[in-house]
Amino acid sequence: MRRRHSESRFRARRRTRTEARIADAPSSGGPPDTGPTSSSGLTPHTGGTQGTTPDARRPTVLDMARLAVLVAGLLCVVTGVLPWREAVADVGRVGPLLVFLVAVIVFAELVKEADVFDVLAARIAIVARGRYWALFALCVAFAAVITMLLNLDTTAVLLTPVLLVLAARTGIPALPLAMTTIWLANTASLLLPVSNLTNLLAEARLGLSTHGFAARMWAPQVAALAVTALLLWIFFWRRGARGAQDRYRPPSPVSVRDRVLFRTGTVVCVLFAVAVLAGAPIAEVAVASAVVLVAAFAWRDRSRLTFSLVPWQLAAFVIGLFLVVPALSRYGLDEVTRALAGDGGYRTAAAGAGLANVVNNLPAYYAGxxxxxxxxxxxxxxxxxxxxxxSVITPWASVATLLWFETCRRHGVRVPPSKFVITGACLAVTAVTAAVAALILTAGP
Known part of the structure; x- marks a missing residue:
């Protein structure tokens, strides 16, 4: 009896020491480049976000769905459901936008590979000095600026993994950071034409310059950001929502892998932002930025120049949408959309939000x-x-949200579906209402 009791105490002490070593491991000196994953499902390291896992290289359900949309669009043309001339006109309209989309994603991906985003994210966490409220404010500002200047897909696809790795390095819960990126990827995409593909589609018909567009949308953008920040804090960032932690552990500075690439990426980012704000043609600016960075990586590190940089499947998905939606419009979609949209501003916005969450924001805008x-x-x-x-309620409401869910899955971050939908519905109703009210209040005579 005494022997069993002694063995039991020995096993208990050994288990306690093991748990203590696991608990203390993240705080030792600085995280290694490889090692066991953290409680948020991420592997911490010092320089650069993780690349795709072997699982991510295999076709996913999302990949197959995007290709299925393209196949459906081509079938509409082949079977005559969508006349050839109309199909050519629709693809011709979206062609320049696809050039921009592909170029800006390649550009942003190489900026990330140059460790620019990692350095900025780590600096934000260091500046906040372990205070959650300061980190929250800085992350909201960071994600909003990236969305406004570099497009919402950049925030969803490239900034998300950067912040998730930061979560692992600091012991911060991953979900608040993940939700910050996806909510702001959508709600911060009003200010400039470059911020969202839907804005680029509307730009020509609106007849507004970049400055004219910003002059009409700055107030709705401020309103949407204010509501988003408030609900992010209530649902995800306040102490009761994120857990019992009062403070987090500030990370050590990121070790940049190549100083030349880092400086080049930083300079190109700044010049891109200046050119966009100056009203330069955004497709040409995006292509030029991508070409400069491709040349820099070809000189310094060719191993990171792969075909996976080019978002072929995203381009195929967009082309498919612009074939399927016109075909559906010839068979009743226009009438349904007209009945939903009505004449009032709030009703039109509600119809757009509703259609975006039922199908996707791109076809919803095109139909509207x-x-x-x-x-x-x-x-x-x-x-x-x-x-x-x-477009923040359903996982398929925007291309950015689809890509974000895939990024979270790769990094082992679980997003509770019910919480995503319920909190997203609260955000959609309040932020859309506030933004439309701001647009009406700032309308000219």
């Missing part, structure tokens, strides 16, 4: 645009508010 009468600039702007800010 077809029923907005010529000269209906304010109606088109409220539609943009609905499809951009309101």
């Amino acid at each position: 645009e077809r029923v907005v009468p010529p000269g209906g600039r304010d109606a088109l702007l409220t539609l943009l508010i609905g499809v951009n800010v309101g």
